[in-house]
Every structure is written in C-alpha cells, then in structure tokens.
Amino acid sequence: MQILDDERDKLLDHEYDGIRELDNHMPVWWLWLFYFTIGFAVVYLLYYNVLGIGQNQHEEYAAEVAMAEQMYGSPSDDSGEATAAAVSWEFQTDAESIARGKEIYMSTGNLCFTCHGNNGEGLVGPNLTDGYWLHGCSAEELATSVTTGYPEKGMMPYGSGARISDDDLTDLISFIASIQGTEPANPKPVDEARASECSIK
Numbered sequence: 001m002q003i004l005d006d007e008r009d010k011l012l013d014h015e016y017d018g019i020r021e022l023d024n025h026m027p028v029w030w031l032w033l034f035y036f037t038i039g040f041a042v043v044y045l046l047y048y049n050v051l052g053i054g055q056n057q058h059e060e061y062a063a064e065v066a067m068a069e070q071m072y073g074s075p076s077d078d079s080g081e082a083t084a085a086a087v088s089w090e091f092q093t094d095a096e097s098i099a100r101g102k103e104i105y106m107s108t109g110n111l112c113f114t115c116h117g118n119n120g121e122g123l124v125g126p127n128l129t130d131g132y133w134l135h136g137c138s139a140e141e142l143a144t145s146v147t148t149g150y151p152e153k154g155m156m157p158y159g160s161g162a163r164i165s166d167d168d169l170t171d172l173i174s175f176i177a178s179i180q181g182t183e184p185a186n187p188k189p190v191d192e193a194r195a196s197e198c199s200i201k
C-alpha cells in the first residue's frame with residue numbers, strides 16, 4: 001500500500017480487508033450546516049413549544065376551524081339559514097349592477113359559470129334561466145342558495161360577507177334575475193321530479 005508522507009500521521013490504526021482510513025477533518029461547510037441545524041432546533045423548540053409564540057399543528061388546526069366556522073357557520077348550529085336571512089335582499093335592475101354581477105359569476109374566484117354554464121344554461125348545476133327552481137326564486141332564496149351552497153351536490157357555500165360581500169351578492173343575484181327567459185343554447189333539462197315553477201320578477 002502506498003502512503004504519502006503527509007498522510008502517515010493521519011492514518012488510523014484499524015484495518016479491514018486491507019482497507020485503512022485517514023483521520024480527515026469534516027469539511028467546513030458540512031460542519032456549519034450541522035451547527036446550523038442545532039441552532040435551528042433550539043430556536044424552533046423555544047418558538048413553538050417553550051415560549052408558545054408560534055402555533056403548533058393543533059393550535060393551527062383549531063384556528064382554521066374557528067375561522068371556517070366564522071365564515072360558514074358552525075356545523076352544530078345547523079339552522080341552515082346562514083346569514084342570508086339577516087339582509088333584505090332585492091334584485092337590482094340597473095345595467096351597472098347586472099354587469100358587476102356577471103363579472104362575479106364569470107370570475108375564476110367563484111367559478112359559477114363552470115357548473116351553471118357561461119350563459120346560465122346549466123351543466124353540473126341546474127339551468128338558471130328557465131322558470132323552474134329547486135330552491136325557490138325570490139331574491140332571498142337565491143341569496144340563500146349562493147350563501148349556503150349545496151355541498152352534498154358539489155356547490156360550495158359562498159358565505160355571505162366572507163367570500164362574496166352582501167353588495168356583491170346583490171349584484172350576483174340581480175345578474176341571475178336578468179338572464180331569465182334568455183333561452184341559451186344547450187339548456188340543461190328541468191329536473192321534473194324536484195323543480196317547481198317560479199318566475200323571478
């Protein structure tokens with residue numbers, strides 16, 4: 001075995017199958033990384049567990065649930081009325097409100113159009129332009145439909161004031177009112193077993 005001079009005093013005295021080892025230092029960058037992880041662990045422990053400044057996973061979960069309950073109502077108070085009943089809803093007929101409502105309907109944040117069609121003709125969700133409704137067609141009933149959603153059918157609650165403010169919701173239902181009887185192409189057929197006739201005025 002060939003050993004360079006400067007390796008001789010680094011040579012450790014164990015040997016296995018003719019393989020011997022030099023007592024090299026760890027690379028500096030590796031050591032700093034190691035010290036950094038120790039420092040990080042200390043800070044982490046203090047921040048989350050000792051001083052309790054940061055939220056640990058249980059606290060984070062509790063905070064998210066509390067926020068969701070504030071937005072969508074607590075599952076335990078299943079009045080189902082959410083907050084739509086607290087406002088007296090009215091359809092607006094001015095062009096500006098309707099245009100704004102259409103913008104909300106078509107927005108990628110709300111995605112109404114993906115289920116109810118670009119023109120309200122219906123797709124996954126029911127046709128919003130015919131005179132048949134599953135959940136009523138008064139301004140308050142439409143506001144309630146949007147607010148509570150129908151999660152078991154795939155429509156999420158849009159929680160009044162949370163994702164859609166009351167003003168925006170007024171514009172949104174006004175837009176829906178404005179497309180009544182427009183007879184868009186490819187209308188989704190009426191669900192005769194469930195829908196009943198109701199016309200928005």
Ligand code: HEC
Binds near residue numbers: 111134
């Ligand atoms: C993921 C699909 C989906 C999205 C997104 C969605 N909906 Fe719906 N929506 C549905 C389904 C499905 C129903 C029917 C619920 C049922 O069968 O009881 C429905 C029902 C409704 C109703 C009641 C219709 C009736 O006949 O009484 C209204 C109003 C409505 N949606 C408006 C909206 C608006 C406004 C938005 C956007 C803010 C929206 N929906 C987003 C799927 C969706």
